[in-house]
Amino acid sequence: MPTNLPPEAQAKWEEYSKAKTPEEKLQKLREFYALIPKHKGTEKMEKFIKRRMAELREEIERRKARKKSKGPTLFVEKRGAAQLALVGYTNSGRSTILASLTNARVEVSPNPFTTLRPVEGMMEFKGTQIQVVETPPLIQGGQGGPSNLAIAIAGNADVLGLVVNALEDPSSQIDELIGLLESRGISLERPSGRVRIRRSRAAPTIIIVNKGKILDGTERDIRKLLSSYGIDRAWVEIEGKVTLEDVEEAVFGEKKYKPFIVFITRTDLLETTSVIEEIEQKYGDKAVMIIPFPRGLPSKDEIGEAIIRELGLIRVFTKSRNEKKPSDRAVILSRGSTVLDLAGIIHQSFRERFRYAKVWSDRLPYSPMKVGPDFILEDLDIVEIVTR
Template structure:
């Protein structure tokens, strides 16, 4: 059998084998074997396809999002609506042959949006210039999965292609450490209510010829798939959401049917838009902003008024140290303290250190030694 037949056979066996204590090792080995075959096919596709002109795009702005969808789903029209970029549009497939960047300014943030060639089934294995397209997607800060109301099933294909190319959407990176050793077999250390057992871990790692390693797993929801991903070591974890285009071309009843399908399939409400008519574009912009996790920080020079016109755009979880790095490379070395006005402190003008986490709309003064 060829590799594609091997993949289908393994997937069928996993699907038809009931998971229990007696079968867990066997299923784990199958999942590890399947991941290795798929990764080998992706690497073979990467080596066999040369680079494409226009597929190397320098990231800019406060965040980068990629529009992912089938050909002719309306990505170029949406890019033009969001950014004013002049991406060629047409009613035929593969209008976009290179990556077209645009810049959306929203709530003080400068957000780079990339219109990429449409993905098709088999893109993860290199079909339809999939190798170059996937490479761009893997560098994104956010993925907008764009479907249309007439082909909602395409979303399923896109999800599978992203998964097969090593992209994990809307899930945190599992806290798993695998450190190869010179002997001693597989030693498993667990923190929390980890359900994976030593024999499962040993079976999965053995499929990749890892016979000696110290394995540390933290967390209660770690699965066999998470361990396989950690073993492969090339997974990317990116937030994403679904938008469905061309809703102006169907009835309200049909629109609700598509929404219910997405809700049942993925447990989320898609954003229903019309790029051509501009329907729900502001809702889409809000979703982009929220999923990127921005916070607006207003800088107040010492002894002066705060600049409330142009916020510094940071990500949730950013610290005073992160702000100092943005201001000047010497600010961390010369740092004395910072003053905060806002929700991240108990009282205004509170003095904080480098590790203090800021929140949206905080006003910050950084005081240095010089």
């Protein structure tokens, strides 16, 4: 709870809430921070403010980078079904991983700080591609231009690849990387729930759309908490299991969660596999995959599929009536999409003139099977849409 803030701090908070540009917001937040009393009761708020300030700094950095580069050299436009950003300390082996997953031309070198600008490549696998981006090296503490850029790219990516050197206490490296990203508003821990606060004058009051569960309070507590931050008109959406702390955090911006893959490089130089086992023990449940490189590198199909599944995406191949084979390129849809959703994505007229579809898949009692518009598609389905 924001514990009885002095009036000047409250006034500053109001100014912050009204600020438009990230620069202005950062400035107001700094001033607000200077005005709040620092004690046990404000610790959490301090934490959130620092995180929000870090996020704003990244946003400013990202905008600057985009302006400066006028092209894809610094800020990396997304392509393909998803973007995987490789992050790690210098020499951890990011370029080595990028080169083994894609055809990107990238310099692998024993010298530190070889890759100071992002480099991208496309990882091809069944039906689609994933864009892999090597970010500039992070340095301990995370300060400095290259590190800031790496964090900005990480915050924009769909999945992170933490690249660690097996010979340099990789388990602690992972902890440090996670800690560093966490301090910059990027969480690698799967949230049990989600709170979204949309402030709007159009809202008559605080409207709580509760599709989940508040673990340690009531909707009344949420209203009280928000009004102590001067929020009296907003839509608050709750999904899954959340705490009042999550609500308070959401006041300062939604936390970004990123699933992650761990790449442990130089495992060929290890004498025993005990560090790999330690990492599997510690992060096995949290990471999408733990990959000991080079020998334990799974196929691109396996890596790609794991990412797609994690992000709740599916690949669907379309077929036209007069062709024997389906398309090589899949349409990427979110899990739960129907045949009619697919039709709409192909072309609006397909949706309007939809009659039925034929679906080929081993999971069906017979294949092809004739299905209606509400049929829910799954990964790797082949679909022929029949129109009027």
